[in-house]
Amino acid sequence: MSTVKxxxxxxxxxxxxxxxGDRQILFGINLTIYQGEIMIIMGxxxxxxxxxxxxLLGLGTPTSGSIKMLGKDITKISPHDMHEMRKNMGVAxxxxxxxxxxxxxxxxxxxLREHHSHIDELTMQIMARMKLEVVNLGGFDDLMPxxxxxxxxxxxxxxxxxxxxxxxxFFDEPSAGLDPVVSVELDELILKLRDAMKxxxxxxxxxxxxxxxxxxxxxxxxxxxxxxxxxxxxVKSSDNPRIQSLxxxxxxxxxxxxxxxxxxxxxx
Amino acid sequence: xxxxxxxxxxxxxxxxxxxxxxxxxEAGYVxxxxxxxxxxxxxxxxxxxxxRVPAIFTQxxxxxxGAAPIVFILSFAVGIMLSIQGIATLKTFGAQEQVVMGIALxxxxxxxxxxxxxxxxGRSGSALAARIGTMQVNQxxxxxxxxxxxxxxxxxxxxxxxxxxMMPTLTFFADLAGLLGGAIYxxxxxxxxxxxxxxxxxDILVVGDVMQGIYKSFVFAMIIALVGVTNGFAVTGGxxxxxRATTRSVVLSISYIVIADMLFTYFLxx
Numbered sequence: 167m168s169t170v171k172x173x174x175x176x177x178x179x180x181x182x183x184x185x186x187g188d189r190q191i192l193f194g195i196n197l198t199i200y201q202g203e204i205m206i207i208m209g210x211x212x213x214x215x216x217x218x219x220x221x222l223l224g225l226g227t228p229t230s231g232s233i234k235m236l237g238k239d240i241t242k243i244s245p246h247d248m249h250e251m252r253k254n255m256g257v258a259x260x261x262x263x264x265x266x267x268x269x270x271x272x273x274x275x276x277x278l279r280e281h282h283s284h285i286d287e288l289t290m291q292i293m294a295r296m297k298l299e300v301v302n303l304g305g306f307d308d309l310m311p312x313x314x315x316x317x318x319x320x321x322x323x324x325x326x327x328x329x330x331x332x333x334x335x336f337f338d339e340p341s342a343g344l345d346p347v348v349s350v351e352l353d354e355l356i357l358k359l360r361d362a363m364k365x366x367x368x369x370x371x372x373x374x375x376x377x378x379x380x381x382x383x384x385x386x387x388x389x390x391x392x393x394x395x396x397x398x399x400x401v402k403s404s405d406n407p408r409i410q411s412l413x414x415x416x417x418x419x420x421x422x423x424x425x426x427x428x429x430x431x432x433x434x
Numbered sequence: 435x436x437x438x439x440x441x442x443x444x445x446x447x448x449x450x451x452x453x454x455x456x457x458x459x460e461a462g463y464v465x466x467x468x469x470x471x472x473x474x475x476x477x478x479x480x481x482x483x484x485x486r487v488p489a490i491f492t493q494x495x496x497x498x499x500g501a502a503p504i505v506f507i508l509s510f511a512v513g514i515m516l517s518i519q520g521i522a523t524l525k526t527f528g529a530q531e532q533v534v535m536g537i538a539l540x541x542x543x544x545x546x547x548x549x550x551x552x553x554x555x556g557r558s559g560s561a562l563a564a565r566i567g568t569m570q571v572n573q574x575x576x577x578x579x580x581x582x583x584x585x586x587x588x589x590x591x592x593x594x595x596x597x598x599x600m601m602p603t604l605t606f607f608a609d610l611a612g613l614l615g616g617a618i619y620x621x622x623x624x625x626x627x628x629x630x631x632x633x634x635x636x637d638i639l640v641v642g643d644v645m646q647g648i649y650k651s652f653v654f655a656m657i658i659a660l661v662g663v664t665n666g667f668a669v670t671g672g673x674x675x676x677x678r679a680t681t682r683s684v685v686l687s688i689s690y691i692v693i694a695d696m697l698f699t700y701f702l703x704x
Contacts (some may be wrong), residue, residue, distance in 0.1 A: 224580070266574070280588075
């Protein structure tokens with residue numbers, strides 16, 4: 167994938183610093199994601215990967231830094247331009263986040279209905295069904311989300327995310343809570359989206375197997391900082407001990423600072 | 435000992451300060467939410483993001499039509515209660531016949547709106563908080579935002595509009611149900627005919643009396659909708675958080691309704 171860097175960038179994150187209350191979560195993130203690549207953001211829990219995703223989705227205001235999407239800085243963009251930008255973004259949330267009061271079909275139609283209300287009812291239904299076919303959920307449009315299994319909900323969420331044919335697609339923990347077979351199917355689907363629809367895809371995950379299978383490049387996050395960004399081979403051969411412990415599932419053996427430890431225990 | 439009591443006082447002051455700050459913060463949030471909802475209602479159509487009419491009607495069905503039977507039963511019962519108490523009290527003066535005036539004024543000015551308010555707060559305010567809270571927990575609110583669907587426009591504005599239409603309607607309906615309850619009891623107890631009851635009621639009541647209840651119901655509608663959605667959006671901590679928000683929204687909106695009612699009654703009857 168040496169050609170990846172010759173393509174124009176889709177997402178450029180520069181010096182991103184964020185806080186949650188008084189606690190700093192991200193410490194100056196710099197990351198470039200090129201068009202048409204699958205970028206995996208990996209890291210253990212508490213590494214800040216979910217926070218990074220929230221900010222990429224424009225769901226928060228960072229303390230400092232910029233996030234450029236398709237050439238526009240979404241931290242400084244006007245509400246109207248952000249509204250337009252959202253039409254180019256699709257997200258599959260961890261739990262699917264389908265609206266539970268609507269059928270699967272209505273869920274998939276929702277973005278169309280809100281953004282292109284001039285499209286007639288039948289066309290909208292057909293467009294939604296086409297996307298459901300893409301994710302192998304043909305014929306499920308009249309069911310309620312509560313009647314679907316976990317894997318089906320995630321695929322329905324993908325159908326909703328791609329109904330507007332976005333240029334950028336985000337996945338939050340796509341394989342979390344799924345059995346291995348379904349998880350592999352979802353990986354195949356992600357590859358299909360990149361190849362057939364030329365989407366730029368960002369996947370946040372801690373599942374190594376799936377990450378190595380679908381990634382063009384991997385970014386490893388730890389304690390709010392990027393440890394490295396590179397291809398699968400580069401990450402695998404990295405000699406950084408934190409990356410190796412993540413890859414080999416070893417617990418981190420931090421040396422205990424005696425004074426600090428006592429201070430935490432006593433609360434003084 | 436002295437040191438400890440000083441410590442207690444500063445602790446108490448600290449807590450008081452924090453509570454005050456969070457209360458002011460919440461009041462600001464409610465006002466911002468109201469402002470945003472009003473913005474979407476009026477400006478939405480011009481920026482091609484209108485508040486959807488079907489969503490308003492769906493809310494009107496659940497808030498209004500769904501509550502009609504229980505509003506009828508409760509107001510009917512209150513009407514009977516008022517006449518029992520009224521007749522018992524007025525009997526001491528031998529003026530039982532005057533009970534019609536008591537029922538008519540109390541029902542239209544006070545109880546129609548109050549009973550409807552408390553009922554809708556318990557029924558729809560809690561449902562609003564639970565619905566939005568669950569959506570918050572399931573990331574459905576985030577999903578709406580990333581799809582470019584403003585949650586205030588999509589969820590808050592329809593509920594607020596529906597509430598503002600249905601509360602006065604239900605209040606008027608409650609007035610009628612209360613008067614019917616009073617009329618039936620008076621007919622049984624005082625052998626007062628229905629026509630006589632109705633004639634006296636219409637003689638006593640002026641438009642202002644009914645409007646007093648209707649004005650209140652607008653305020654109650656705002657209280658219920660805003661308290662419900664505010665608590666819904668504030669949910670953190672999963673299913674337990676949804677439960678807490680639901681309880682809190684019912685308790686708060688009923689309290690605000692009763693207090694607002696008292697203030698209104700004071701100012702409107704001076």
